[in-house]
Amino acid sequence: MFIDEVRIRVKAGDGGNGCLAFRREKYVPRGGPSGGDGGRGGDVVLVANSNYNTLLHFRFNPEHSAERGRHGEGSNRTGRTGHDVELPVPIGTVVFDADSGEQLVDITEEGQRFVVAKGGRGGRGNARFASATHQTPTEHEDGRPGEERHLRMELKLLADVGLVGFPNAGKSTLISRISAARPKIADYPFTTLEPNLGVVSAHEHETYVVADIPGLIEGAHLGHGLGIQFLRHVERTRLLVHLVDVSESSGREPVEDFQVILNELASFSEELAAKPMFVVATKIDVAQDPDRVEGIRKLAEERGLPFFEISAVTGQGIDGLKRAMADKVLRSTAALEV
Numbered sequence: 001m002f003i004d005e006v007r008i009r010v011k012a013g014d015g016g017n018g019c020l021a022f023r024r025e026k027y028v029p030r031g032g033p034s035g036g037d038g039g040r041g042g043d044v045v046l047v048a049n050s051n052y053n054t055l056l057h058f059r060f061n062p063e064h065s066a067e068r069g070r071h072g073e074g075s076n077r078t079g080r081t082g083h084d085v086e087l088p089v090p091i092g093t094v095v096f097d098a099d100s101g102e103q104l105v106d107i108t109e110e111g112q113r114f115v116v117a118k119g120g121r122g123g124r125g126n127a128r129f130a131s132a133t134h135q136t137p138t139e140h141e142d143g144r145p146g147e148e149r150h151l152r153m154e155l156k157l158l159a160d161v162g163l164v165g166f167p168n169a170g171k172s173t174l175i176s177r178i179s180a181a182r183p184k185i186a187d188y189p190f191t192t193l194e195p196n197l198g199v200v201s202a203h204e205h206e207t208y209v210v211a212d213i214p215g216l217i218e219g220a221h222l223g224h225g226l227g228i229q230f231l232r233h234v235e236r237t238r239l240l241v242h243l244v245d246v247s248e249s250s251g252r253e254p255v256e257d258f259q260v261i262l263n264e265l266a267s268f269s270e271e272l273a274a275k276p277m278f279v280v281a282t283k284i285d286v287a288q289d290p291d292r293v294e295g296i297r298k299l300a301e302e303r304g305l306p307f308f309e310i311s312a313v314t315g316q317g318i319d320g321l322k323r324a325m326a327d328k329v330l331r332s333t334a335a336l337e338v
């Protein structure tokens with residue numbers, strides 16, 4: 001199962017208590033105060049780690065606490081600091097406080113560290129309360145509790161290309177043609193219930209990642225259908241590939257389909273609406289009416305969007321599309337690095 005959101009509880013270590021003690025030595029009738037401070041509790045720290053691609057490892061392990069600080073001891077011994085707990089998270093994880101809804105951090109770089117729960121301070125031992133006029137202090141503090149938090153973590157898939165379109169447009173078929181991904185394909189809407197990721201090899205060792213998401217329908221931004229909850233997955237892609245079924249079997253007008261999806265994207269977020277887009281007419285092998293293809297081609301041209309015709313059955317246009325996607329995402333990577 002594809003996991004992209006988890007809830008966990010984190011608890012930092014409590015501080016150790018300060019100690020109440022007095023020196024007792026032979027031949028020293030009244031030793032001074034000697035209670036040491038408690039140690040600080042360990043922190044819970046999120047650490048970005050690119051070896052992780054999902055939040056799956058939290059699913060079965062949703063509670064994490066750091067070690068408490070040790071109590072202070074006599075002879076002015078300070079308690080040991082509690083060990084921190086480090087939780088590896090994939091790059092692209094966004095972390096929220098589940099109770100307040102506040103966004104705490106966006107994990108974007110390898111090695112990035114973020115303390116989600118701070119260990120409690122150790123309490124002071126009685127030795128710290130001594131002064132010239134207060135030579136036998138009995139005050140000593142308890143350690144402070146470590147922070148406790150409920151977190152909601154969200155992973156936006158870091159795909160380079162997002163496939164969007166109506167249900168049944170042929171998105172899963174395309175990803176299975178160009179990558180090793182083998183999603184379920186069937187001749188009915190909403191076959192895909194969760195996003196699929198496929199790695200496509202381009203030239204030499206270069207690769208890019210394509211995300212196939214469930215189909216979108218009119219009113220998706222209002223919660224109709226399935227695809228909308230997955231649009232956030234494609235928010236960070238560099239390119240949207242918009243598949244439009246031009247065969248008669250769709251029972252709809254390609255030009256209308258195209259507009260509906262554009263509206264849904266724009267209603268979801270400006271960011272999505274502004275993304276570079278390819279327009280792809282699918283199932284060209286069974287398209288009888290050339291006007292259906294021309295209509296959508298014209299629309300793409302008017303908007304300055306590259307246009308492709310493909311058939312996953314005959315293979316027509318697939319290589320060309322694959323190369324164009326590679327050029328687009330690999331070139332825009334270079335542009336970002338400049």
Ligand SMILES: Nc1nc2c(ncn2[C@@H]2O[C@H](COP(=O)(O)OP(=O)(O)OP(=O)(O)O)[C@@H](O)[C@H]2O)c(=O)[nH]1
Nearest residue numbers: 167168169170171172173186187190191192215312
């Ligand atoms: N003739 C023909 N059929 C195709 C082509 N591409 C996909 N299909 C068929 O169209 C149907 C839907 O394909 P899918 O790839 O499951 O469509 P999808 O866009 O992933 O659909 P959802 O997951 O429901 O959103 C399947 O029966 C495919 O075999 C094509 O190029 N030509």
Ligand SMILES: [Mg+2]
Nearest residue numbers: 171172191192
């Ligand atoms: Mg599908």
